[in-house]
Amino acid sequence: MGHYTRFLFILFFLAGSNAAYTQSTNNPVKAKIIAREDGFTLLRADKPYFIKGAGGTNYMDRLARYGGNSIRTWGSGNGGAVLNKAYDLGLTVTMGLDVARERHGFNYDDTAAVNQQLARLRLEVRKYKNHPALLAWGIGNELNLEYKNPKVWDAVNNIAKMIHQEDPDHLVTTMLAGINKKEVEYIKARCPELDLLSVQVYGGLAKVPQQIREAGWDGPYMVTEWGPTGHWESLQTPWKAAIEETSSEKAAVYKSRYEAAVKQDKHCIGSYVFLWGQKQERTPTWYGLFTEKGEESEVVDVMQYLWTGNWPGNRAPHLDSVLLDHKKAKDMIYLQPGKTYPVAVFAHDPDQDKLIARWELLPESTDLKNGGDRESRPAAIPSAVTGEIPGKTLLKTPGKEGAYRLFLYLSDGRNKVATANLPFYVKQGTE
Numbered sequence: 001m002g003h004y005t006r007f008l009f010i011l012f013f014l015a016g017s018n019a020a021y022t023q024s025t026n027n028p029v030k031a032k033i034i035a036r037e038d039g040f041t042l043l044r045a046d047k048p049y050f051i052k053g054a055g056g057t058n059y060m061d062r063l064a065r066y067g068g069n070s071i072r073t074w075g076s077g078n079g080g081a082v083l084n085k086a087y088d089l090g091l092t093v094t095m096g097l098d099v100a101r102e103r104h105g106f107n108y109d110d111t112a113a114v115n116q117q118l119a120r121l122r123l124e125v126r127k128y129k130n131h132p133a134l135l136a137w138g139i140g141n142e143l144n145l146e147y148k149n150p151k152v153w154d155a156v157n158n159i160a161k162m163i164h165q166e167d168p169d170h171l172v173t174t175m176l177a178g179i180n181k182k183e184v185e186y187i188k189a190r191c192p193e194l195d196l197l198s199v200q201v202y203g204g205l206a207k208v209p210q211q212i213r214e215a216g217w218d219g220p221y222m223v224t225e226w227g228p229t230g231h232w233e234s235l236q237t238p239w240k241a242a243i244e245e246t247s248s249e250k251a252a253v254y255k256s257r258y259e260a261a262v263k264q265d266k267h268c269i270g271s272y273v274f275l276w277g278q279k280q281e282r283t284p285t286w287y288g289l290f291t292e293k294g295e296e297s298e299v300v301d302v303m304q305y306l307w308t309g310n311w312p313g314n315r316a317p318h319l320d321s322v323l324l325d326h327k328k329a330k331d332m333i334y335l336q337p338g339k340t341y342p343v344a345v346f347a348h349d350p351d352q353d354k355l356i357a358r359w360e361l362l363p364e365s366t367d368l369k370n371g372g373d374r375e376s377r378p379a380a381i382p383s384a385v386t387g388e389i390p391g392k393t394l395l396k397t398p399g400k401e402g403a404y405r406l407f408l409y410l411s412d413g414r415n416k417v418a419t420a421n422l423p424f425y426v427k428q429g430t431e
Contacts, residue, residue, distance in 0.1 A: 026130045028169040033220050039266025040220035051270020052307045057082050058277035064089040067307030072224055072272040074141050076124045083131040092135035097121050099140030108151040122162055129167035136170055137163050142177035145371045153190040160193035171195045175224045184215040200225035203233040206260035223262055223271035231282040239403045241364050241423040243329045244286050248319045251298035258306055280377040285419045295417035315350040316416035322408055324422045333424035335397045343393040353412035359385035364403035397426050
Protein backbone atom coordinates (compact mmCIF):
# COMPACT_ATOMS: atom_id res chain seq x y z
CA MET A 1 0.00 0.00 0.00
CA GLY A 2 1.50 3.36 -1.09
CA HIS A 3 1.72 6.41 1.15
CA TYR A 4 -1.16 8.22 -0.61
CA THR A 5 -3.40 5.14 -0.54
CA ARG A 6 -2.57 4.52 3.11
CA PHE A 7 -3.36 8.18 3.89
CA LEU A 8 -6.76 7.91 2.16
CA PHE A 9 -7.47 4.64 3.98
CA ILE A 10 -6.75 6.24 7.35
CA LEU A 11 -8.96 9.22 6.48
CA PHE A 12 -11.85 6.95 5.45
CA PHE A 13 -11.35 4.79 8.56
CA LEU A 14 -11.43 7.81 10.86
CA ALA A 15 -14.44 9.27 9.06
CA GLY A 16 -16.26 5.95 9.36
CA SER A 17 -15.42 5.60 13.05
CA ASN A 18 -16.51 9.18 13.67
CA ALA A 19 -19.77 8.63 11.83
CA ALA A 20 -20.45 5.47 13.83
CA TYR A 21 -19.68 7.27 17.08
CA THR A 22 -21.91 10.20 16.17
CA GLN A 23 -24.71 7.93 15.09
CA SER A 24 -24.58 5.88 18.27
CA THR A 25 -24.33 8.83 20.65
CA ASN A 26 -26.67 11.49 19.28
CA ASN A 27 -30.00 9.72 19.24
CA PRO A 28 -31.44 10.07 22.75
CA VAL A 29 -34.15 7.62 23.77
CA LYS A 30 -36.82 9.35 25.83
CA ALA A 31 -37.67 7.96 29.26
CA LYS A 32 -40.67 9.02 31.33
CA ILE A 33 -42.83 7.73 34.16
CA ILE A 34 -46.60 7.60 33.89
CA ALA A 35 -49.10 7.10 36.70
CA ARG A 36 -51.39 4.08 36.65
CA GLU A 37 -54.38 3.29 38.84
CA ASP A 38 -52.29 1.01 41.03
CA GLY A 39 -48.86 2.61 40.71
CA PHE A 40 -46.36 3.79 38.12
CA THR A 41 -44.77 2.54 34.90
CA LEU A 42 -41.47 3.60 33.40
CA LEU A 43 -41.69 4.06 29.64
CA ARG A 44 -38.63 4.03 27.40
CA ALA A 45 -39.34 4.94 23.78
CA ASP A 46 -43.01 4.73 24.84
CA LYS A 47 -42.68 1.05 25.82
CA PRO A 48 -42.89 -0.31 29.39
CA TYR A 49 -39.40 -0.82 30.80
CA PHE A 50 -38.90 -2.47 34.18
CA ILE A 51 -35.34 -2.04 35.41
CA LYS A 52 -33.53 -5.35 35.94
CA GLY A 53 -30.27 -3.74 36.86
CA ALA A 54 -26.96 -4.12 38.63
CA GLY A 55 -24.55 -1.66 40.18
CA GLY A 56 -21.11 -1.57 38.58
CA THR A 57 -19.52 -1.72 35.15
CA ASN A 58 -17.79 -5.11 35.40
CA TYR A 59 -18.98 -8.19 33.51
CA MET A 60 -21.56 -6.21 31.53
CA ASP A 61 -21.64 -8.93 28.88
CA ARG A 62 -22.66 -11.48 31.51
CA LEU A 63 -25.33 -9.13 32.85
CA ALA A 64 -26.91 -8.90 29.40
CA ARG A 65 -26.58 -12.66 28.88
CA TYR A 66 -28.26 -13.46 32.20
CA GLY A 67 -31.31 -11.27 31.61
CA GLY A 68 -30.31 -7.93 33.13
CA ASN A 69 -31.09 -4.77 31.15
CA SER A 70 -29.43 -1.84 32.95
CA ILE A 71 -26.37 -0.76 34.95
CA ARG A 72 -25.88 1.97 37.49
CA THR A 73 -22.67 3.99 38.02
CA TRP A 74 -21.56 6.22 40.91
CA GLY A 75 -19.89 8.82 38.71
CA SER A 76 -19.55 9.91 35.09
CA GLY A 77 -15.83 9.27 34.75
CA ASN A 78 -15.22 7.11 31.68
CA GLY A 79 -18.89 7.70 30.91
CA GLY A 80 -18.52 7.58 27.13
CA ALA A 81 -16.90 4.15 27.13
CA VAL A 82 -19.46 2.81 29.61
CA LEU A 83 -22.39 4.11 27.58
CA ASN A 84 -20.96 2.77 24.33
CA LYS A 85 -20.40 -0.69 25.77
CA ALA A 86 -23.87 -0.71 27.30
CA TYR A 87 -25.34 0.30 23.96
CA ASP A 88 -23.52 -2.50 22.16
CA LEU A 89 -24.94 -5.00 24.66
CA GLY A 90 -28.49 -3.63 24.62
CA LEU A 91 -28.23 -2.25 28.17
CA THR A 92 -29.20 1.14 29.58
CA VAL A 93 -27.35 3.27 32.12
CA THR A 94 -28.39 5.25 35.16
CA MET A 95 -25.42 7.60 35.11
CA GLY A 96 -24.19 8.76 38.48
CA LEU A 97 -23.07 12.34 38.98
CA ASP A 98 -20.40 12.66 41.66
CA VAL A 99 -21.76 15.20 44.13
CA ALA A 100 -19.67 16.26 47.12
CA ARG A 101 -20.62 14.89 50.53
CA GLU A 102 -20.68 16.77 53.81
CA ARG A 103 -19.08 13.78 55.58
CA HIS A 104 -16.04 14.28 53.34
CA GLY A 105 -15.74 17.94 54.35
CA PHE A 106 -17.87 19.76 51.76
CA ASN A 107 -19.70 22.83 53.06
CA TYR A 108 -23.11 23.48 51.50
CA ASP A 109 -23.08 26.98 53.03
CA ASP A 110 -20.20 27.80 50.64
CA THR A 111 -22.15 29.33 47.76
CA ALA A 112 -19.14 29.62 45.47
CA ALA A 113 -18.23 25.95 45.89
CA VAL A 114 -21.85 24.89 45.33
CA ASN A 115 -22.05 26.97 42.14
CA GLN A 116 -18.72 25.60 40.94
CA GLN A 117 -20.02 22.07 41.43
CA LEU A 118 -23.17 22.88 39.47
CA ALA A 119 -21.10 24.24 36.57
CA ARG A 120 -18.91 21.13 36.54
CA LEU A 121 -21.92 18.82 36.47
CA ARG A 122 -23.54 20.82 33.66
CA LEU A 123 -20.56 19.96 31.46
CA GLU A 124 -20.95 16.27 32.31
CA VAL A 125 -24.63 16.34 31.43
CA ARG A 126 -23.95 18.06 28.11
CA LYS A 127 -21.33 15.46 27.31
CA TYR A 128 -23.60 12.41 27.60
CA LYS A 129 -27.22 13.60 27.40
CA ASN A 130 -27.82 12.45 23.82
CA HIS A 131 -26.48 8.93 24.15
CA PRO A 132 -29.14 6.30 23.32
CA ALA A 133 -28.04 4.04 26.20
CA LEU A 134 -28.73 6.72 28.82
CA LEU A 135 -31.79 6.09 30.99
CA ALA A 136 -31.50 8.38 34.02
CA TRP A 137 -29.22 10.65 36.02
CA GLY A 138 -28.39 9.90 39.65
CA ILE A 139 -27.48 13.00 41.66
CA GLY A 140 -24.89 11.97 44.22
CA ASN A 141 -24.86 8.90 46.40
CA GLU A 142 -26.23 8.76 49.95
CA LEU A 143 -25.93 12.49 50.50
CA ASN A 144 -28.01 11.99 53.67
CA LEU A 145 -25.34 9.80 55.29
CA GLU A 146 -23.76 11.55 58.28
CA TYR A 147 -24.97 15.00 57.20
CA LYS A 148 -26.41 17.96 59.11
CA ASN A 149 -26.97 20.77 56.60
CA PRO A 150 -30.34 20.50 54.79
CA LYS A 151 -29.07 22.97 52.16
CA VAL A 152 -27.71 19.90 50.36
CA TRP A 153 -31.28 19.32 49.13
CA ASP A 154 -31.42 22.84 47.68
CA ALA A 155 -28.26 21.98 45.75
CA VAL A 156 -29.78 18.67 44.62
CA ASN A 157 -32.86 20.48 43.33
CA ASN A 158 -30.77 23.04 41.44
CA ILE A 159 -28.77 20.22 39.84
CA ALA A 160 -32.02 18.45 38.88
CA LYS A 161 -33.40 21.71 37.42
CA MET A 162 -30.21 22.19 35.43
CA ILE A 163 -30.42 18.62 34.08
CA HIS A 164 -34.01 19.12 32.95
CA GLN A 165 -32.96 22.32 31.17
CA GLU A 166 -30.07 20.59 29.41
CA ASP A 167 -31.69 17.20 28.93
CA PRO A 168 -35.49 16.92 28.75
CA ASP A 169 -35.34 13.25 27.65
CA HIS A 170 -34.15 11.44 30.76
CA LEU A 171 -35.15 10.90 34.37
CA VAL A 172 -33.49 12.55 37.36
CA THR A 173 -33.20 11.09 40.85
CA THR A 174 -31.02 11.09 43.97
CA MET A 175 -29.96 8.04 45.99
CA LEU A 176 -30.76 7.90 49.71
CA ALA A 177 -29.15 5.69 52.34
CA GLY A 178 -32.17 3.94 53.83
CA ILE A 179 -35.64 5.42 54.25
CA ASN A 180 -36.09 8.24 56.72
CA LYS A 181 -39.20 10.39 57.14
CA LYS A 182 -37.13 13.52 57.77
CA GLU A 183 -35.24 13.18 54.46
CA VAL A 184 -38.40 12.33 52.55
CA GLU A 185 -40.06 15.48 53.90
CA TYR A 186 -37.02 17.58 52.96
CA ILE A 187 -37.05 16.17 49.43
CA LYS A 188 -40.79 16.67 48.99
CA ALA A 189 -40.44 20.28 50.14
CA ARG A 190 -37.10 21.22 48.56
CA CYS A 191 -36.63 18.97 45.51
CA PRO A 192 -39.71 19.28 43.26
CA GLU A 193 -37.47 18.86 40.20
CA LEU A 194 -36.77 15.17 40.96
CA ASP A 195 -38.73 12.68 38.85
CA LEU A 196 -38.50 9.86 41.36
CA LEU A 197 -36.81 8.79 44.56
CA SER A 198 -34.06 6.18 44.85
CA VAL A 199 -33.41 4.25 48.05
CA GLN A 200 -30.58 1.94 49.09
CA VAL A 201 -31.54 -0.77 51.55
CA TYR A 202 -30.01 -4.12 52.50
CA GLY A 203 -31.41 -6.28 55.29
CA GLY A 204 -34.69 -4.35 55.32
CA LEU A 205 -35.52 -4.61 51.59
CA ALA A 206 -38.68 -6.65 52.16
CA LYS A 207 -40.15 -3.81 54.26
CA VAL A 208 -39.40 -1.05 51.74
CA PRO A 209 -42.93 -0.81 50.23
CA GLN A 210 -44.42 -0.28 53.70
CA GLN A 211 -41.64 1.97 55.01
CA ILE A 212 -41.57 4.25 52.00
CA ARG A 213 -45.29 4.93 52.32
CA GLU A 214 -45.02 5.42 56.09
CA ALA A 215 -42.27 7.98 55.42
CA GLY A 216 -44.76 9.91 53.27
CA TRP A 217 -43.55 9.10 49.75
CA ASP A 218 -46.38 8.08 47.43
CA GLY A 219 -44.55 8.68 44.15
CA PRO A 220 -42.46 6.37 41.99
CA TYR A 221 -39.16 5.02 43.26
CA MET A 222 -36.41 2.56 42.49
CA VAL A 223 -33.98 0.64 44.68
CA THR A 224 -30.51 1.60 43.47
CA GLU A 225 -28.59 -0.62 45.91
CA TRP A 226 -29.74 -3.78 47.62
CA GLY A 227 -28.02 -7.00 48.54
CA PRO A 228 -26.99 -9.11 51.51
CA THR A 229 -27.57 -8.24 55.13
CA GLY A 230 -25.30 -5.24 55.70
CA HIS A 231 -22.29 -5.44 58.00
CA TRP A 232 -23.94 -2.81 60.27
CA GLU A 233 -27.06 -5.02 60.51
CA SER A 234 -25.30 -8.31 61.22
CA LEU A 235 -24.55 -10.20 64.40
CA GLN A 236 -21.28 -8.95 65.95
CA THR A 237 -18.65 -10.89 67.82
CA PRO A 238 -17.43 -9.60 71.21
CA TRP A 239 -14.35 -8.24 69.36
CA LYS A 240 -16.63 -6.22 67.03
CA ALA A 241 -16.27 -8.38 63.91
CA ALA A 242 -19.47 -8.59 61.86
CA ILE A 243 -20.55 -12.12 60.94
CA GLU A 244 -21.06 -12.48 57.18
CA GLU A 245 -23.64 -14.73 55.54
CA THR A 246 -22.37 -17.56 53.35
CA SER A 247 -22.99 -17.20 49.61
CA SER A 248 -25.83 -19.71 49.95
CA GLU A 249 -27.44 -17.76 52.79
CA LYS A 250 -27.10 -14.62 50.68
CA ALA A 251 -28.75 -16.32 47.71
CA ALA A 252 -31.77 -17.17 49.86
CA VAL A 253 -32.22 -13.64 51.21
CA TYR A 254 -31.62 -11.95 47.83
CA LYS A 255 -34.44 -14.06 46.40
CA SER A 256 -36.93 -13.74 49.25
CA ARG A 257 -36.42 -10.01 49.80
CA TYR A 258 -36.62 -9.15 46.08
CA GLU A 259 -39.80 -11.15 45.65
CA ALA A 260 -41.36 -9.48 48.70
CA ALA A 261 -40.51 -5.92 47.62
CA VAL A 262 -39.24 -5.01 44.16
CA LYS A 263 -41.28 -7.64 42.35
CA GLN A 264 -44.52 -6.84 44.18
CA ASP A 265 -44.69 -3.07 44.62
CA LYS A 266 -46.33 -1.28 41.69
CA HIS A 267 -44.76 2.01 42.81
CA CYS A 268 -41.30 0.53 42.22
CA ILE A 269 -39.97 0.81 38.64
CA GLY A 270 -37.06 -1.59 39.19
CA SER A 271 -33.76 -1.98 40.96
CA TYR A 272 -29.99 -2.30 40.78
CA VAL A 273 -28.52 -5.22 42.68
CA PHE A 274 -25.23 -4.61 44.52
CA LEU A 275 -22.49 -5.36 43.58
CA TRP A 276 -22.00 -6.67 40.04
CA GLY A 277 -18.32 -7.14 40.63
CA GLN A 278 -16.05 -7.48 43.67
CA LYS A 279 -14.76 -5.09 46.30
CA GLN A 280 -13.17 -5.01 49.73
CA GLU A 281 -15.77 -3.76 52.18
CA ARG A 282 -15.32 -5.30 55.63
CA THR A 283 -14.27 -8.47 53.74
CA PRO A 284 -13.36 -9.28 50.11
CA THR A 285 -16.60 -11.28 49.71
CA TRP A 286 -19.32 -9.40 51.58
CA TYR A 287 -21.00 -7.42 48.80
CA GLY A 288 -19.65 -8.68 45.48
CA LEU A 289 -21.56 -11.27 43.46
CA PHE A 290 -18.21 -12.34 42.01
CA THR A 291 -14.82 -13.26 43.45
CA GLU A 292 -11.61 -11.43 42.61
CA LYS A 293 -11.05 -14.14 39.96
CA GLY A 294 -14.42 -13.44 38.35
CA GLU A 295 -16.09 -16.60 39.65
CA GLU A 296 -19.86 -16.42 40.07
CA SER A 297 -21.60 -17.10 43.37
CA GLU A 298 -25.00 -18.64 43.95
CA VAL A 299 -26.41 -15.11 44.07
CA VAL A 300 -25.71 -14.71 40.33
CA ASP A 301 -27.81 -17.83 39.72
CA VAL A 302 -30.62 -16.26 41.76
CA MET A 303 -30.45 -13.02 39.80
CA GLN A 304 -30.69 -14.89 36.51
CA TYR A 305 -33.77 -16.65 37.85
CA LEU A 306 -35.35 -13.41 39.12
CA TRP A 307 -34.73 -11.65 35.79
CA THR A 308 -35.71 -14.46 33.43
CA GLY A 309 -37.67 -17.08 35.36
CA ASN A 310 -35.05 -19.68 34.43
CA TRP A 311 -32.10 -21.11 36.37
CA PRO A 312 -28.72 -21.40 34.63
CA GLY A 313 -27.63 -24.74 33.17
CA ASN A 314 -24.67 -24.94 35.55
CA ARG A 315 -25.51 -24.04 39.14
CA ALA A 316 -23.10 -22.79 41.78
CA PRO A 317 -22.08 -25.03 44.70
CA HIS A 318 -24.33 -24.87 47.76
CA LEU A 319 -22.87 -24.53 51.26
CA ASP A 320 -24.76 -25.99 54.18
CA SER A 321 -22.22 -25.10 56.85
CA VAL A 322 -18.55 -24.58 57.67
CA LEU A 323 -17.17 -25.48 61.09
CA LEU A 324 -13.93 -24.47 62.76
CA ASP A 325 -13.07 -26.46 65.87
CA HIS A 326 -16.62 -27.91 65.56
CA LYS A 327 -18.12 -24.41 65.88
CA LYS A 328 -20.06 -22.10 63.57
CA ALA A 329 -19.29 -18.39 63.26
CA LYS A 330 -22.20 -17.43 65.52
CA ASP A 331 -20.69 -19.57 68.29
CA MET A 332 -18.04 -16.84 68.80
CA ILE A 333 -14.86 -18.82 68.17
CA TYR A 334 -11.86 -18.33 70.46
CA LEU A 335 -8.67 -20.30 69.72
CA GLN A 336 -5.22 -20.55 71.27
CA PRO A 337 -2.13 -19.24 69.46
CA GLY A 338 0.06 -21.63 67.45
CA LYS A 339 -2.28 -24.62 67.74
CA THR A 340 -3.96 -26.81 65.10
CA TYR A 341 -7.74 -27.10 64.78
CA PRO A 342 -10.02 -29.13 62.47
CA VAL A 343 -12.08 -27.46 59.74
CA ALA A 344 -15.17 -29.17 58.30
CA VAL A 345 -17.22 -28.24 55.23
CA PHE A 346 -20.70 -29.52 54.43
CA ALA A 347 -21.62 -28.69 50.84
CA HIS A 348 -22.91 -30.15 47.59
CA ASP A 349 -22.97 -29.26 43.91
CA PRO A 350 -26.38 -29.36 42.14
CA ASP A 351 -24.66 -30.65 38.97
CA GLN A 352 -22.51 -33.22 40.78
CA ASP A 353 -19.33 -31.35 39.83
CA LYS A 354 -16.22 -32.14 41.83
CA LEU A 355 -15.63 -29.38 44.37
CA ILE A 356 -12.23 -27.81 44.95
CA ALA A 357 -11.50 -25.83 48.13
CA ARG A 358 -9.29 -22.75 48.40
CA TRP A 359 -8.54 -21.37 51.84
CA GLU A 360 -7.26 -17.98 52.88
CA LEU A 361 -6.47 -16.65 56.34
CA LEU A 362 -6.62 -12.88 56.85
CA PRO A 363 -6.22 -10.65 59.87
CA GLU A 364 -9.51 -8.94 60.67
CA SER A 365 -9.66 -5.73 58.63
CA THR A 366 -8.91 -2.52 60.50
CA ASP A 367 -9.31 -0.14 57.55
CA LEU A 368 -13.04 0.34 58.10
CA LYS A 369 -14.97 3.10 56.32
CA ASN A 370 -18.60 4.15 55.86
CA GLY A 371 -20.82 4.58 52.84
CA GLY A 372 -18.83 2.22 50.64
CA ASP A 373 -15.66 4.33 50.74
CA ARG A 374 -12.55 2.52 49.54
CA GLU A 375 -10.96 0.11 52.01
CA SER A 376 -7.65 -1.74 51.78
CA ARG A 377 -7.55 -5.54 51.75
CA PRO A 378 -5.58 -7.19 54.57
CA ALA A 379 -2.53 -9.22 53.53
CA ALA A 380 -3.07 -12.98 53.64
CA ILE A 381 -1.20 -15.17 56.13
CA PRO A 382 0.44 -17.99 54.13
CA SER A 383 0.52 -21.74 54.89
CA ALA A 384 -2.18 -21.61 57.56
CA VAL A 385 -4.41 -24.39 56.18
CA THR A 386 -3.44 -27.93 55.25
CA GLY A 387 -5.48 -30.77 53.74
CA GLU A 388 -8.26 -30.76 51.16
CA ILE A 389 -11.96 -31.38 50.93
CA PRO A 390 -13.14 -34.14 51.33
CA GLY A 391 -9.97 -35.06 53.21
CA LYS A 392 -8.97 -33.81 56.61
CA THR A 393 -8.46 -30.05 56.75
CA LEU A 394 -6.55 -28.34 59.53
CA LEU A 395 -5.95 -24.72 60.48
CA LYS A 396 -2.84 -23.69 62.36
CA THR A 397 -3.54 -20.48 64.23
CA PRO A 398 -1.10 -17.55 64.17
CA GLY A 399 1.20 -17.11 67.15
CA LYS A 400 0.10 -13.48 67.56
CA GLU A 401 -3.02 -12.80 69.58
CA GLY A 402 -5.79 -10.93 67.82
CA ALA A 403 -8.76 -11.12 65.44
CA TYR A 404 -8.64 -13.19 62.24
CA ARG A 405 -10.95 -14.54 59.55
CA LEU A 406 -10.73 -17.87 57.71
CA PHE A 407 -12.12 -17.70 54.14
CA LEU A 408 -13.35 -20.61 52.02
CA TYR A 409 -13.79 -20.50 48.23
CA LEU A 410 -15.42 -23.74 47.06
CA SER A 411 -15.22 -24.01 43.27
CA ASP A 412 -16.92 -26.38 40.84
CA GLY A 413 -14.13 -25.98 38.26
CA ARG A 414 -16.55 -24.24 35.86
CA ASN A 415 -16.32 -20.67 37.20
CA LYS A 416 -18.99 -21.13 39.87
CA VAL A 417 -18.10 -20.79 43.54
CA ALA A 418 -19.47 -20.86 47.07
CA THR A 419 -17.93 -18.58 49.69
CA ALA A 420 -17.91 -18.43 53.49
CA ASN A 421 -15.76 -17.04 56.26
CA LEU A 422 -15.36 -17.64 59.97
CA PRO A 423 -14.16 -14.84 62.26
CA PHE A 424 -12.19 -16.04 65.27
CA TYR A 425 -10.05 -14.59 68.01
CA VAL A 426 -6.66 -15.92 69.03
CA LYS A 427 -5.97 -15.57 72.74
CA GLN A 428 -3.87 -17.49 75.20
CA GLY A 429 -5.83 -19.66 77.64
CA THR A 430 -9.23 -19.36 75.94
CA GLU A 431 -10.13 -23.05 75.74
